[in-house]
Amino acid sequence: MDTSGDLPVSRQGSFYPVDLACQDYHELNPDSHKGPESLHPDTKTFSHPSGAEVHVTQDNVGRLMLFGEGGPPHSLLALHTPADETQVVALYLHGKWWPIGEVLKTSSKSRHGLLIVQSVMERVILFLLSQIIFGVMEKPLGESMYFSAPSALEYGKILWQDGEAVGFYTIKKKGSLCDGCTGQSYLLPVLDTVFVRTHWRRNGLALQMLQDFCTSMSKESVLGISRPVSTSMYGGTVHLKDKESPLYRNCHGQN
Template identity: 60%
Template sequence: MESSRTSQTQKTGEIKEIYPIDLPDLDYRALSSTSENILTSLASNTYEGEHWFIPSNGSKVEVTHDNVGRLQLFGDDDPPCTLLTLHMPADGTQVVALNLHGKWWSLNDVLKTSIKSRSGLVMVQSVMERVILFLLSQIIFGVLEKPSGEEIYFSPHPMREFGKILWHNGEAVGFYTIKKKGSLCDGFTRRSYQLSVLDTVFVRTRWRRSGLALQILADFCKSLPNEEVIGISCPISPSMIKVCSKYLLMHQDQRDRLYEVEAPGGWGQRRNIWLNIQLNRSTNSSSEEQCPTTMNKEKL
């Protein structure tokens, strides 16, 4: 009998790995009801699923009520949808597995695919793709690869937020999301974005410095050909400024189009990114000319 993880190819004898994204899509209601059923069975000692999970580090984690957590896939403005996580004992932030399709999967396996055609930037459409977007933004970026010393977090993305996942060599290695022109800024006001804005961007640590962030920015700009101006959410990180600088050096036609934006993006809330880069360079050059001693020390 085949497991849910592998399937046998009869002609070649090869074993093909199967991951959650490759299985039939989930349903939001089923995902939540399964989570509730598992929690209830764990609390009443009637749980019949896997009792131990072995992460890649080899340390077994027991599946108990105390070691299982429940996360909301979306924010308060969307219908509740629960995702079940298994974490290390006494540390709820160290998630090691998610419960999907009736079994526990390691985080690395949830982020993998066996389908070779799933490559590059792929629009988020299915429930499982929403789960992967959540995993990347809330657990991978939010905890496991959180920048040292920085209190930076992404809010859970709304259920209908436009986003793309970046697939590379069979793994989900990043994503970006857009606040489309006309979409509400938040659930508390009636303000809406006056231009489309690149809102969140993330590339996993292992795959950085390989041009993937540049690929994301180029895809964002190309995806909105009919919009005269587009934006990137403020504040833009220093690393993203470098990506913008490189992109705008190669694409001069985009220099008057790309702005750093504060919501909702009126003209008083936009700053041209290329102009800002040039002004900062000019300021830095002036400072260096006025402080030759400091400059010499840096050369040493």
């Protein structure tokens, strides 16, 4: 990550970043171009929920590219631990530092269940879940699989539960380009990534997202799933093939 300067630390309020108006990616961190001499933070350290304190200094602040290769050059300012810049503890949004856990929360009761990613901040949350939560914070030891950063036009849904973003899935739509080099396109809709945060697993949420994918593509005769497929996701696909399974009946419009 490229380094940047000192920025003020947030105070927890009744609203979270996703609840605040943001029409453009440049509004996420309008002060990010300023150096330490232009900003006078009241607090020089950030208290992580684990109890660790991270100093808000130029050495501990870097930039995360929001979109994958070839996408718009939008970035996020991130506060990381001194020893490991992949260990992000906070993001600088709307002129304040926000703990990662708070960025994933909402005070809006209307955000519940699976909702299509549309707003700027929802794109940020999709990035966080894909690259920081799955990619680093909740990645099992020895796990080599990773998700590519979602594109600026990625079709995805975030699963909201009890005021928090607890999971997501993304789709490669039929006809969309496979990459920016070959000109080849997907011949069928493909479930590309699925993730449920550790605390909310074993509650059927992954199957809920798999079912939502199937029902939202009910007019398609053939659907695809990206490889590699985890053991739990493979179990879900077995249910899709079992005509006696409730998941099969729901996906095929049977009572």
